[in-house]
C-alpha cells in the first residue's frame with residue numbers, strides 16, 4: 001500500500017479558527033461584512049506595523065486594487081519582477097497596461113536593482129515614465145528593499161510590495177509589506193497562514209485603504225438605491241474567511257518557527273552533498289522560510305538534476321515543485337519587454353521547492369530523509 005502523500009505546503013489550522021467560524025454562524029455574520037473582518041484588518045495592521053489594511057478575496061485582487069488606486073490605465077508601463085507567480089503580474093494585464101519584466105539578483109532571488117534602474121531609464125528616454133514597480137519577496141526572502149526604494153524614490157515611482165509569500169519576514173526588524181506605498185498579502189491555502197483563500201492590501205494612506213474597501217464592494221455610491229459612478233469589483237473577504245484568519249494570525253509565530261526548522265532540516269540533510277545550494281539570509285534579513293528551496297549545481301555534481309530528483313520524490317508520494325517559471329518565459333507574456341540577464345532562468349532550471357509545511361511530522365521528515373538518501377546513493 002502506498003504511504004500517504006506528503007504535500008509541499010498544506011493548510012495548518014490552530015485551535016481558535018473553528019471556534020471563530022462557529023461564532024460567525026451563531027451570530028449570523030455570514031457575509032462579506034462583519035466583526036471578524038474588522039478584527040482581522042486591525043490585527044494585520046498591528047502585526048505588520050502598517051497603519052491600515054483592507055482584506056479581500058485574494059492576493060491577486062489586492063494587487064489589482066493597488067493598481068487601480070495608482071490609476072494604472074491602458075498602455076501604462078508597470079515594472080514587475082519576472083521571477084514570481086503569475087498573480088503578481090496578471091492584474092497589470094487586467095488594467096490593459098503593459099507589464100515589463102525585471103530579472104532577479106543572485107543573493108535574494110528577487111528584483112535586481114541594476115536591471116530595474118536600466119528599465120526605468122529606458123522608458124524615461126522614450127518619454128514613458130513607468131506608473132508602478134511590483135517587487136516580490138519570493139519564498140519568504142525579502143528583496144533588497146533599501147536599494148530598490150532608493151531607485152524608486154529617485155524616479156518618484158510608487159512601489160507595490162508583493163509580500164504574498166512573506167508574512168512575518170523582515171529587514172532589520174521592519175516587516176515585508178510595510179516598505180512600499182502598498183503592500184499585499186495572500187492567505188491562499190498553501191501560504192504560511194490561510195483563510196482558505198484571501199488576501200490583504202496594506203498602506204499607511206488611510207484614504208487609499210478606504211477607497212480600496214469601496215472598490216472591493218462594487219463601488220457603491222452613497223444613496224438609498226444602488227448608484228455607481230466608477231467601476232468596482234466584488235473582491236471583499238467574507239466574515240467566515242476572516243474568522244479563520246483571526247485564529248491563524250495567533251499561531252503565525254509558531255508557523256514561522258516550524259518552517260525555519262524545516263529549512264535547517266534540509267540544510268543538515270544535504271550537509272555533506274557537493275553541489276547543493278541554499279538561499280541564505282543576507283545580514284539583517286529574516287525569512288519566514290515559506291518554502292525551503294535548493295539549487296542543483298550540476299557543474300559541481302553530475303548526479304544532481306532537479307527533474308529526476310523531483311520524479312524520484314514523486315514515486316515516493318512526496319510532492320516537490322520546480323521554482324517559479326519566470327514571467328518573461330511564459331507563453332502569455334512572450335511579447336513583453338524584459339530587462340536583465342539569465343539569473344531567473346537559471347533558478348528555474350536548477351531549483352526545486354521541497355516539502356515545507358509547518359505541519360510536517362517527524363515521521364514524514366524521516367520518509368523525506370530516506371527518499372533523498374536513496375536518490376543520492378544510486
Ligand SMILES: Cc1ncc(COP(=O)(O)O)c(C=O)c1O
Nearest residue numbers: 058059060085087088164186188
Ligand atoms: C508571489 C505571489 N504573488 C501573488 C500571489 C497571488 O495570491 P492569491 O493566490 O491569493 O491570489 C501569490 C500566491 O498565490 C504569490 O505566491
